[in-house]
Amino acid sequence: MKMNAEIIAVGSELLLGQITNTNARYISSQLAELGINVYYHTVVGDNAERLNQAIKLAESRAELIVFSGGLGPTKDDLTKETIAKHLGKDLVMDNTALVSIEAFFQRVNRTMTENNKKQALVLDGCQVLPNNHGMAPGMFYSHGKHVYILLPGPPKEMEPMFQIEAKPVLAKWLNQEEIILSHVLRFYGIGEAELETQIMDLLEAQTNPTIAPLASDGEVTLRITAKTSTEAEALRLIQETEQILLSRVGNHLYGYNDDSLASSATKRLIELGLTISAAESLTAGLFQSELAAIPGVSETLVGGMVTYTADSKVNQLGIERSLIDQFGVVSAECATAMAKRVKMMFESDIGVGLTGAAGPSSHDNQAAGTVWIAIVLPNDEVYTHLLHLSDMRNTNRLRAVKKTLHYLIQLLSQKSVKI
């Protein structure tokens, strides 16, 4: 069955410009994977009358209406109440959801107020979508010619709920016989325009599989999507396209699908049985923290130091004062000494040193955005890399960490590098 969709985000905070509607993007990309066309996004405030108008309008131009937001405990939250009234349906208490909400409050050791019970009310006759990352459950409700999906507003609740709970129900409801498979290639160290230029002929000729580039925060991804009657055929089509793409731009690939630079680096370190430590100045723990975001990282991450001041580099990390006097703290020499010392102190296989001028102002006579990365391998070989970034402090700190992770992945993947 073929259907068009409209996404309605509910929340006055969106109309006041306090938060960005990232939910519409996420839901759109998910619906695109199911082959559902989205013709409109609508944002409406916490106002029953205007929400009601938006629902009626959406019903006139779409078969599937996906709502996000307005399922919370406060009196401002009125999405399900408005839909129920519009459809002439009751809201009924869902006991599973209520038990789950009570358990949530027990777990975080807080007292549950009466208004939180309201979150367990659902549309009579709907399929309840459990919320595994928060309290308000979602709903899937088919009525007449329309399907209504209600999701919570916070992205960290909404995204897994859509992916794990709503999407399979929707796919089943569509009685989809076509297999749609997607595979994402992840690149770092190449701009979107440059990547597109190198595969322009493929982008222009694409039909099945399709190839969709997307850039964000220094990374570029290519999503390959195949639609066929069998999974084997879809996989074959994807692999064929992947091979062609990698023959063009494969040297910038760092991972697939849900991989991140940190997860790819961690995986590679664990595969090679190597431990790692880091000494960080401008990034002040962000490199180690990004690694620690990956479950299982304790197999490789020993720990390390944050040496934010020049004194701490000398007194705690044991770098020679004369080295800093001669080369400055923002130098290949200092980064190298940091990497060597932390590797020795923490008895790890690999040592990383990060030092630079985070910005917005210059530091130790180096322009904002000047960053030195040093990586010392198990055989004590030293690799250093210089970055010239912007004057934006926290963009620089994140970019420095991402580049270090990418540099590490590259070093650990090169056959010429002896480990």
Added chain:
Amino acid sequence: MKMNAEIIAVGSELLLGQITNTNARYISSQLAELGINVYYHTVVGDNAERLNQAIKLAESRAELIVFSGGLGPTKDDLTKETIAKHLGKDLVMDNTALVSIEAFFQRVNRTMTENNKKQALVLDGCQVLPNNHGMAPGMFYSHGKHVYILLPGPPKEMEPMFQIEAKPVLAKWLNQEEIILSHVLRFYGIGEAELETQIMDLLEAQTNPTIAPLASDGEVTLRITAKTSTEAEALRLIQETEQILLSRVGNHLYGYNDDSLASSATKRLIELGLTISAAESLTAGLFQSELAAIPGVSETLVGGMVTYTADSKVNQLGIERSLIDQFGVVSAECATAMAKRVKMMFESDIGVGLTGAAGPSSHDNQAAGTVWIAIVLPNDEVYTHLLHLSDMRNTNRLRAVKKTLHYLIQLLSQKSVKI
């Protein structure tokens, strides 16, 4: 003059979920400053018929319609063409814009193709808004009961154009005499529902100033907005309301407006002339990294250690092995020893220790989400705090850092705490 607005973003890439509509948030926040109510955001694809429907609908429910996107050189770009046709107006060549586009191509050393001239076409009779960061000019056009503002799609062109070109024109057009002032109070350690319960009577009785609660990621804010004829009066109204709010929930306040937990903590530390260091296990540098996100933090942050493994806690930080054997690494005793040792090693005034089971699985016989925070003050007094969080690793790590920052702010603000 009083007006309502609707924001229409045009672009199929938005409906495919390839990019997020950050323009609507930006424009909304700018319009809020002018006291203009936004009742709807709409996103529509590069389709003349559906865009035309969206324009007609917006005219029926708003006086001001702000468009972003669809002003580029390709045949997909049809915003101004569709508006011109709908209003029965012509598009005319704007020579200033044309010269500017030609100059742009010269500057980047590229050949200008014929279709780029299309970007210099504007609605006959409009006020042209120069584009100082790209090619397509914007437009301000008043027609009948409506005002139409057309802006380019790329945020780095749209945002400065709105701020510098469109906003003054709009303010003048509104002939605004009313002063609108906002003031944000920031809270931590209280849920949105609980906070609302404590100020429900105020929320229900609000007229001027208005009070708008907003929750995100463990924090809650209250935005107080006053509309009056003079700034002094607006300030007086805001202060009056702030005092009443703080008398109810002031013990959870940590800052104002653009403050973050990290910036408030840093400010307090610098005011008191205190240095800080941290030893981090589950958070693995995230606490120090959050502090380092604040410019000027080098006045207080010395550095610290990431001791991810039990061995590194003993070998590098110098905690007694027997303490870990007796109490485990996830314990008040271990957190305290970490805070004391790092304070001593880094010769700082304050030491922080963070240890716990990040999740998703348990760690050292402690359930996922069990976190111990220890803070040692300059007088060597120790404060510890136990958190029971969820099984979500990275939410837990961030919550542990936020709670530590909040705990620190509280300790540094209490008169009873001797520093």
